[in-house]
Amino acid sequence: MNGNSDKGYLASSSRGGHRDKDRRHCAAIVGYDVLTPYGRGVAALWDGLLSAKSAIRECRQFRAPTFRSGKAALVALPDAHSNRSRTMRLLAELFAAPTMRSPSEAELLVATTTGEIDLLENTVLQGTDGNRGKLPDMLPATAALAHVSGPAAVVSAACASSTVALAQAMIMIRCGVADTVLVVAVDSLSEFLFSGFSALMALDEDVARPFDRDRAGLSLGEAAASLLLMSETRAVRDGYRVLGRLTGAAMTNDANHMTGPSRDGAQLTRAICRALQDASTAPEHIAVIAAHGTGTRYNDAMEMKALTAVFDSPRPTFSVKGGTGHTMGSAGLVQAVAALEAIRHGLAPPTIGMRNVDDAARGWVASEAQTVGGGAALVVNAGFGGINAAVILEGEHGK
Numbered sequence: 001m002n003g004n005s006d007k008g009y010l011a012s013s014s015r016g017g018h019r020d021k022d023r024r025h026c027a028a029i030v031g032y033d034v035l036t037p038y039g040r041g042v043a044a045l046w047d048g049l050l051s052a053k054s055a056i057r058e059c060r061q062f063r064a065p066t067f068r069s070g071k072a073a074l075v076a077l078p079d080a081h082s083n084r085s086r087t088m089r090l091l092a093e094l095f096a097a098p099t100m101r102s103p104s105e106a107e108l109l110v111a112t113t114t115g116e117i118d119l120l121e122n123t124v125l126q127g128t129d130g131n132r133g134k135l136p137d138m139l140p141a142t143a144a145l146a147h148v149s150g151p152a153a154v155v156s157a158a159c160a161s162s163t164v165a166l167a168q169a170m171i172m173i174r175c176g177v178a179d180t181v182l183v184v185a186v187d188s189l190s191e192f193l194f195s196g197f198s199a200l201m202a203l204d205e206d207v208a209r210p211f212d213r214d215r216a217g218l219s220l221g222e223a224a225a226s227l228l229l230m231s232e233t234r235a236v237r238d239g240y241r242v243l244g245r246l247t248g249a250a251m252t253n254d255a256n257h258m259t260g261p262s263r264d265g266a267q268l269t270r271a272i273c274r275a276l277q278d279a280s281t282a283p284e285h286i287a288v289i290a291a292h293g294t295g296t297r298y299n300d301a302m303e304m305k306a307l308t309a310v311f312d313s314p315r316p317t318f319s320v321k322g323g324t325g326h327t328m329g330s331a332g333l334v335q336a337v338a339a340l341e342a343i344r345h346g347l348a349p350p351t352i353g354m355r356n357v358d359d360a361a362r363g364w365v366a367s368e369a370q371t372v373g374g375g376a377a378l379v380v381n382a383g384f385g386g387i388n389a390a391v392i393l394e395g396e397h398g399k
Contacts, residue, residue, distance in 0.1 A: 030240040031100025031228040037073035049349035069203040073221035073325030085116035086188040090224040108152035111162035111185040113329035158383025163332030167249035179234040186224040187328035208295035209353040210319035211361040221325020225333040244395040248279025254386030265305035279392040287375030290335035293319025304360040314363040316370035322353025339377035343395030
């Protein structure tokens with residue numbers, strides 16, 4: 001995408017400033033919940049991020065003497081000797097004490113990068129499964145845990161999986177295909193992930209430092225999250241409190257490299273501009289940005305290029321990955337929850353792990369909480385294969 005095209009998208013997004021989006025084109029957010037290495041629930045995530053303390057620790061789940069790093073952010077799970085996959089145990093814990101009720105007929109989108117990867121590991125490495133190569137379908141099990149029975153699908157788009165799932169859910173509601181969609185995101189820590197990112201030399205030997213001038217790689221983590229979307233009409237009819245709205249989304253692809261992002265950030269810029277356009281929102285209406293912010297040198301650099309191309313002045317920007325680790329396919333949904341909480345509390349949480357801010361991120365990212373005024377949130381993610389995704393969220397400020 002050339003510079004003139006970027007300017008065209010920006011100009012189109014900016015004309016007339018922010019306009020109230022026709023509510024028929026939005027998806028109402030009526031509930032959300034998370035399970036992260038900070039603990040169960042939204043409050044645990046929010047308090048953990050505001051504490052500026054990382055949940056990344058020495059990993060004792062398996063021996064990792066040859067990996068570049070032995071640290072990760074794990075969720076404390078009961079039932080350690082369960083025969084279920086760690087992925088399904090994360091989901092079982094998420095839904096053990098639900099904070100929201102989903103209509104039984106809700107459609108289900110499950111976002112994940114590796115699914116029940118530990119079952120495959122056992123099959124290949126230990127030969128524990130007699131039906132070699134046959135893995136269970138996680139959709140019925142997830143639907144049973146969530147108590148929903150509508151049509152279901154898996155969305156797997158690398159580390160942008162849950163952001164893409166949010167976009168898909170919004171489109172389904174906007175087009176009248178569904179009036180209620182439950183988006184569930186999950187990825188668990190595995191030896192497969194450790195070995196893969198270690199082979200790519202993408203792990204920080206200590207703890208991830210997003211947007212730090214001395215950043216040296218990411219730290220792995222795991223999480224599960226859910227977010228319930230409804231049409232405005234359905235939410236009002238059934239008496240749900242609207243906690244926010246998903247107003248715009250867009251996706252692009254670098255077509256650059258299997259694992260590395262395009263260095264110029266042009267396609268992420270395009271995704272952000274198209275999401276703003278889709279939401280009828282001008283750049284100046286964005287009050288906070290939940291960045292992908294992995295702590296790898298190339299990702300953070302291209303992300304800042306994209307943000308500075310779209311916005312004429314810094315916005316409070318944060319990454320959760322120095323605290324929770326990179327939670328793969330669930331990262332975007334964890335970011336979305338943090339962004340909604342940032343709008344509600346009027347604060348952008350600190351970027352944990354960052355000690356010496358990179359020059360390109362100066363004025364945007366901080367190691368302390370930043371004040372957030374009224375407005376919308378931008379959530380961005382990038383994934384292997386050149387995937388870029390951006391969504392625009394409106395939340396309840398000060399409530």
